[in-house]
Amino acid sequence: MPFYKTVLDKLDKRSASQVADSLLRLRNRLKKEIPQRNVLKSVLIATWNLREFGANQKCGKRLEESLLYIAEIISHFDLVAIQEVNQNLNDLQKLMGLLGDWWEYLVTDVTAGRSGNEERIAFIYDGRKVRFDHLAGELTLPPLKNAVRQPARSPFICAFRTGWRRLSLCSVHIYYGTSKPNDSTRVSEIAAVSKLLADRNNKRQNVADGEPENVVLLGDFNIFNQSGDRTSEALAANGFVVPRAFRKLSGSNLAGDKYFDQIAFHDPKKRVRTNCAGVFDFTPTIFGPNDAELHQEAMERSAPQQYARAKDKVKFYRNWRTFQLSDHLPLWVELKTDFSDAYLATVMRGRSKPAIP
Secondary structure: OOOHHHHHOOOOHHHHHHHHHHHHHHHHHHHHHOOOOOOOOEEEEEEEEEEEEOOOOOOOOOOHHHHHHHHHHHOOOOEEEEEEEEOOOHHHHHHHHHHOOOEEEEEOOOOOOHHHOOEEEEEEEEOOOOEEEEEEEEOOOOOOOOOOOOOOOOOEEEEEEEOOEEEEEEEEEOOOOOOOOOOHHHHHHHHHHHHHHHHHHHHHOOOOOOOOOEEEEEEEOOOOOOOOOHHHHHHHHOOEEOOHHHHHOOOOEOOOOOOOEEEEEEOOOOOOOEEEEEEOOOOOOOOOOOOOHHHHHHHHHHOHHHHHHOOOHHHHHHHHHHHHOOOEOOEEEEEEOOOHHHHHHHHHOOOOOOOOO
């Protein structure tokens, strides 16, 4: 990225050298684990819950070098759904400045009420590759015979175009509730949102212009288990499919044992072509669980009073690092977007109305 200098020049020589080394190791890991971005063939979509992004944090302020790491990770994707963006947008605006002028973002208003937690949801995308396609809205559940409990944080749906694809992405941060699987409110919220999107997409399949639409439901679902969990089953019951590649992955929390984050597709005509998918674990290169001593100076700059009072410095660090990056790992998928050969083949065979894959 061209904006490393704006952050590194503010640090002393020792800290700048340490951050530069961490960035190099992070870049090398990203290059090994994430497919290389390209203009035509595919799109890389990710979802990432950035813990209390922009909030006044319990463990001090988020440092600018941490924003560099976040920007570096995001820059390896084309379109990223971000959850837990705070009412204060300073960190988001700094992040966009680091990414560059060709990156764009869309963000919701703050969800009102205590359960909304002053949160927003955002989409960040590379404007050279992805185009916003004029649809944006916060979902509300339709009225039924009985009173409807609206989602704790309003889901955010936006339409984008890239290559041959029109994608409607709906990003969610589902109600957490009790710290256990199958919280009843969590299950009902996932079921209601996925049903609403499925009904909408089923109607869309038969519109007159034949425009194919792929609905992607992604974000923080607070799902504990990959299978046998009622929250997972609520998605499947409404026709949402999680790519097979995800079944082999570890969880998306730092411990790797919870499947909070998901990317699921409603694809009744089976148009979606996934190339590969993954969870990107940044901890082997930055903010590892045993790196407390390495980050002592950074903790003192970020949270001088909290760090000085902490009796267990290692325990403090392991919490502090989740407020610098996150307690979630980015989940990603690569989708095929170039169907030129298939389309031309249908024309060649003389079909009067070639089907768009």
